[in-house]
Amino acid sequence: MAEIDPAAVAQVATAARAARVASRRLALLTRADKDAALKALADALDAATDRIVAANAEDLERGRASGMTQGLLDRLALDPARVAAVARALRDVAALPDPVGEVVRGSTLANGLQLRQVRVPMGVVGMVYEARPNVTVDAAGLGLKSGNAVILRGGSAAEATNRALVDVLREALAAQGLPADAVTLLEGGRDAVRALLTARGLVDLIIPRGGAGLIQTVVTESTVPVIETGVGNCHVYVDAAADLDKALAIAVNSKVHRPSVCNAAESLLVHEAVAADFLPKVLAELSGAGVVLHTDDASGGLAERAGVPHERATDEDWATEYLALEMSVRVVPDLDTAMEHIRTFGSGHTEAIVTEDRAAARRFTQEVDAAVVMVNASTRFTDGGEFGFGAEIGISTQKLHARGPMALPELTTTKWVVEGDGQVRS
Template sequence: MAEIDQAAVAQVATVARAARVASRRLALLSRADKDAALRALADALDAATDDIVRANGEDLERGSASGMPQGLLDRLALDSQRVADVAQALRDVAALPDPVGEVVRGSTLANGLQIRQVRVPMGVVGMVYEARPNVTVDAAGLGLKSGNAVILRGGSAAESTNRALVDVMRSGLEAQGLPADAITLLEGGRDSVRALLTARGLVDLIIPRGGAGLIQTVVTESTVPVIETGVGIVHVYVDKAADLDKALAITVNAKTHRPSVCNAAESLLVHEAVAADFLPKVLAELSGAGVVLHTDDASGAAADTAGVPHQAATEADYGTEYLALEMSVRVVPDLDAAMEHIRSYGSGHTEAIVTEDRAAARRFTSEVDAAAVMVNASTRFTDGGEFGFGAEIGISTQKLHARGPMALPELTTTKWIVEGDGQVRA
């Protein structure tokens, strides 16, 4: 790895030290103070909607001129309703229980020592992400509620939007008498990102959020501990015992509701016993919604029968996170074959089965290795907000510390507090 520019190293060190000072102040705040600050930030974002949307328009114009794909433009876009939504997410976080100080477990030992494990903030959390302005607000809000300072490094495609959002929130913090450095936007080129990833001792945790390339870069180059938020190669499996009306609604929703996000379905697996009845209907509806279909021989034949355009699926298609109106389709002989396909191509994010057979559902939930497993429900529900967390900082597909949608508890670590009365160890 090439040497990092020392000016970038110095910049990150300055930012991180200021964030550390801010984090110590946040760690001592009461829940009431944090909740009041979150509501004030939400009000400030609402009041600045026009400025934020105007800044976002600059990013969208640059993105469109550079040929940014439509799916990524959708992720980048903020209109007045989306600004209202991200502001509301802060209010939702304010309404949630404060994890800091929660006793995870404890006991009194035979020698009289009282021990308890309590949740405490991580400290300084770095976020590295792409063109998702909502992440800027969600990360800031969750960081504040969990007592952490956050250093945000969004993609250059959202540069104007992120700057506008962070300026509003930093001003909001100062108006509440809180340190603005609790929320910092790290600007600069690639060397700034690399300096953040290697700021071990200054930054406590890095969370990447974006495509496979970004995540892999962060995981391989970071010397700071990383929680890996993985890509979403997500499947819907329609079992032989499925209610086909439910299966149709779930499949279409999982693919088309918002195709540019990680919990959108990328692959459809259909049991051969229901393929003849189900495929013509679902392929026609998906195609009518603009979905490009990548089919195996059996599903391709069904598409031909229904007069639906399609392309022959390649091996690469089954392992692709499209993040767009595209979907691979395969007919499988049984549940075992469906689960084997998921084991081969899934990313451990979210998998869904549609079935009225409880035994099949139990096998699927027990044997499929993913952060979230759905039974008779759209994959689009794998989301911190939908799970009742208020917002999420990412969806972890790893198994250490956190897995699935990460919100407030996942932004804390623990410490042991031991209270005695003069005990010494023999």
């Protein structure tokens, strides 16, 4: 790899050191201080609506000129209603419990030492993400609530919007007597990102949020600890003992409710005992909803007879996270083959079984290795909001530190506090 531009390294080091100093103040704030600050930030965003919408118009203009798709333009757009929603999200974060200071466990040892493991902020957290500008404010808010300083690197498409948002947040922080460096926007080219990813010792954690390409780059290049998020090649397995009405609703909802997100299902596996009964119905309904079907021989034959359009699935299809109205479909002879398929092609995000058979459900939940395993429920429920966390910074697909939807506690680490009265080891 080419060496990183020393100017970028210096820029990141300066920003990270300032963030570190800010993080030490943030770590000592009470919940009342932080909640008041979050509300002040929300008010400041509301008051700056025109300025933010104007900055966003520049980004939209640039996006249109460069031929950005309508879908991406929609994700990028901020009108006054969306700015209000972004501000409201900060007030929602204020209403959440403060993870910092929570005593996770504790005990008194035989020698009288009093141990407690206490949640404390990570310190400085870097976020690298793509277009949606609401992530900028969400990350700043979750960072502040969890006592962390954040260094934000949004996509270049949202550059002007992100700059306006962060300026407003920094001004509001300063007006509250809080360190503006609690929130920093990292500008500059690709080398600035590379410098952030290698700022080991200066940055405590990097969270990438975006497509598979972005996440792969961050994981490969980073020497700072990373929490991988979001790649979801999720399956719905319809067992021999499935209630086929539930199976139909779950398969369709998992695929079409919001196909562009990581917890949408990409593959449908159906036990051969119910294939003839179930597949014609579900394939017709999926196709009717606009889903392109990639079928194996058995499911293709059933689609053919039912007059449902379909394409032949390739090996690549099984491994593909479409993030679109497409789905691969396979008939399997048994639960073991379904689990073997998931083991081979799954990304460890969310896997669902539809069954009324206790033994099958028990095996599936025990043996399938994923952040979330569902029984008789849509894969779309893997979500911090749905899980009742009140906020979500991403969905971890790794095993270290956090797995599944991540919220405030996942942005903290712990510290052991040991209090004695002169104890020494003998």
